[in-house]
Amino acid sequence: MIDLQHLTKTYAKSNAKAVDDLTLQVNGGELFGFIGPNGAGKTTTIKLMTGVLTPDDGTITMAGHRMDQERLEAQRMIGFVPDGNDLYDRLTGMEYLNFMADIYQVDAAKRKAHIEKYLDLFSLEDAINNQIRSYSKGMKQKLVVIGALIHNPPIWILDEPLGGLDPRAAHLLKEEMIRHCKEGNTVFFSTHVLEVAEKLCTRIGVIAHGGLKAVGTLDELRSGEVGASLEELFLELTDDGGEEE
């Protein structure tokens, strides 16, 4: 589903490589956790995967579509939940969802069914006709999630998705991520919460200084270090920390 080959990205005003020769494949049905210290290159990698940034080197293929050759097709395969969601505060929730549905060309019947289902699931019915700026951080996050899933994307990418969510909403989101995977789709998310990655993910990738330090299931990462928690592994793999992004 996701195929990243030798990705490299250097920002124009920096000599340091934000992402350095990163190669990674994530298959359908996988729930992939992407962890790393601040400034390690997680958000840059996600920006490359979603087409926000163009890599200096390497290729990105999303559900069979090369980002450099068929950008729009590749982007249609993705549902994206960005980190920080202060988008279109003056639109109402319903206007935002209609906008997203129009962009992804979801027909009226499907979008109605989808919106009804998720409004009920996330308890947003009362607020959906209000402007987004009246929402709490958690409510905004829920709305962005509904919008990202409106076209039932084969690849769902989330950048730090659990920030600001109350325990119930966080639980619902995790359940939704698992459900999406079980339908054969791919979920790729970055997080700082190691416990979530540990409990939720089928595979985990650890990034530091722009490079992939380790990737595999929790058991594979432990590689014989009996009893080591993900936290201990994380600290070991990224022992010199990282710079602030």
Place this chain on the structure above:
Amino acid sequence: MTAFFALLRLQLLTRFADLKPKNLKNALREKRGRTIGMFVAIAFLIVYLGVILYIIETKALDVLSPAAGAPQAVDLRNLLVIMAVVLSTAGTLVMAFFFIMSALFFGRDAAFLASMPIKPRTILSAKLAQVWLSETLIDAVILLPACILYGTRVGEDAVFYIRMVLIWLMIAILPICIAGLISAFLIRISGLWKRRELFLTVGGFALFLGYMILMMNVGSITGDSAESGEMLKEFFMNNSARISGMTQYFPPAGWAANGLLGDWGQLGLYALASFAGLALLIGVMGIFYRKLSLLQSEAPTVSGKKGIQKGSIREGSAFLANVKREFLLIIRVPSYAINILPITFMPLVIIVMISMSMGKSGGEEGLTQLLGQLPPVLIMCIFAAAMAYMSGMSPALSTAVTREGKGHDFIKVLPVSARTLIHAKIAVGFGLEIFGVLLAGIAILIIMPGYTLETILALILCLVFSFGCSCLALSRDVKKPRLDWVTEQEAVKQNFGVLISMLVSWGILVALAGLCYLMISNGWEMLPVFGALAVILAAFAAAAYRMLMKNVDRYYCAG
């Protein structure tokens, strides 16, 4: 450092960060062309306005000066000073209103500052001081040149210049107090409505129109005199009662003018009124400021509408979805609405202003008579220029990408081609311009009947010109958007791109006027002139569109 000065310093550092020597040095190193271009453009604007002011004011003093030996009860040259005071006061009132709204009530730092151990009055005072500083600098451009020219011509002594500096430093205070009270009132009242942004937009728009009407009254000319000196003299003579009237409606302006011209008592009265007004504003508004400043961050909710409403699910294309999003954001964000929508109606206002001003001496007949003396080709050119004058001033397209701000990255994730996104922006921005120009065209047909062909041809020329200018404005914003803004006001108002677009469109308009002059003076009739202009403008619009698309493909949505 006290909290007041710490806050003031913070605000000034934020506002003028680009002018700090270190930042300037960096800018010159990293973006040399852009930085130098910015200074050249600003210098050009200052020189351009300065020269116009100098010419008008010198000419005004010439025609108002008494003939040698002729007795004169009142020195008419005083009118220039009085008018400068009135214009400074009125201008500050309108400009300060929008600035105060933005700084006091729409700043995103309201909640942050409210959480700090600082008295609300201190926060209010620091924000007002920032407004005062900014407005005083603007007033310097209006008031000081007129006073200095007057002082030099009349032969005033040094004391006059001391009075001038005192009045200049105080002239913004009372308008700021009035604007502060009006904006506080609007903010409080708007809190009672669900659609508060609409209320604020309409309130701001009404104030702007009020200002235009005021200017219309000051700016009336008779048009009877062919010679510019006579025309200017008539302008002052006909307006002397009106200018004096304004100082009666707002006595402090009269006190300031009289104080400036030598009456120390009235100068003292003006100072007293200014500082009393400021003390009153800070004293009274300080009590409510904390609550008012947080009011706008409390978004209203629509009660009673739960879940999916009937008709709320509608299918549409990606293009239309983006058109709708662009349009909704323009009309719902007060800073965007206040800065963009008035410009849409400006061609209409200009046409009405011209007709009212010119018609004042002889009513409708006077205007018809005047137009009857002009050849059709000139009428067409005047109509087209009057409508096209505002084309480059609209920030709708010159800030269309900048307004995306932090959401720009999100837009890039959407599976919509860059050209579709840009076409949606053009549809909204240029659509507003078409609407405004058509309104102006209809106004011409109603106010000045008998010039249908001239009006239609002028409309065509204006729309093609506007399209070209719109593409140029958007092209620049596509290439160099400013996405790191904090408040919407920064995105749409404090944006260098708007200034550049305005200057470029005026420059093209001046060049076209020169071309028209050449054609008309060589005896070209209306249709040949129209044909030539249409071809030139169509080529310009096509080139501008091509340049825009080139920039879109190269920069917009590029990682």
